Amino acid sequence: MKTISPSQKSFAELISGKVDDEPIVMVNLLKFKDQADYTKLASSHPDHALTITGKEAYAIYGEAVTPMVEEVGGQILWQGNTRFTFIAPDEETWDEVVLVQYPSRAAFLKMVTSGAYQKIVHHRDLSLDDSRLIETQPTNIG
Structure with a gap:
């Protein structure tokens, strides 16, 4: 099933779940639309007339969100294009994978619920045909 935004249930679980000071890494699996559809925005929205690819729209989102990630103490650890999917x-x-580290779930929540983030998230939503966003926590291997 294609998924772009969190369900109300997922968001409620994220907010009500354990919020501690442990670092997390969000694994982003991204499948871009051929064409981002900015006509879904209100005709009065300044981005309504944009005609760009999904990858270009996601690049706008990436440029805008990076300082927000850094502001809450996070960092983009890795970003890359997929070449081959061995097991799936x-x-x-997926077109791209992005790994973003945050100092805690609380830091991630602070960012995604901010007014500044809400003003730019449409670039992400309109760029993607499908996505997964998976919260992970560091563990020891072995």
């Missing part, structure tokens, strides 16, 4: 259902393909 045939229909599940």
Whole structure:
């Protein structure tokens, strides 16, 4: 099932879940639209007339969100294009993977609920055909 934004249930679980001071890494799996559809925005929105690809729209989001990530103490650890998917259902393909570290879930929540973030998240939403956002916590290997 294609998913772009969190469900109300997922967001409620994120907010009500354990919020501690442990660092987290958010794993972003991204599948871009061929064309971002900015016509879904109100005709009065300044971005309504943009005609760009999904990847270009996500780049706008990335440029705007990076300082917000850094402001809450986070950092983009890694970003790369996928080359080959070795283990996955045939229909599940991703264009890009991004790993973003935050000092805590609280820091992530502070960012995504901020007014500044709400003003730019439409670039992400309109750029993607499908996505996954998975919270992970560091563990020891072995």
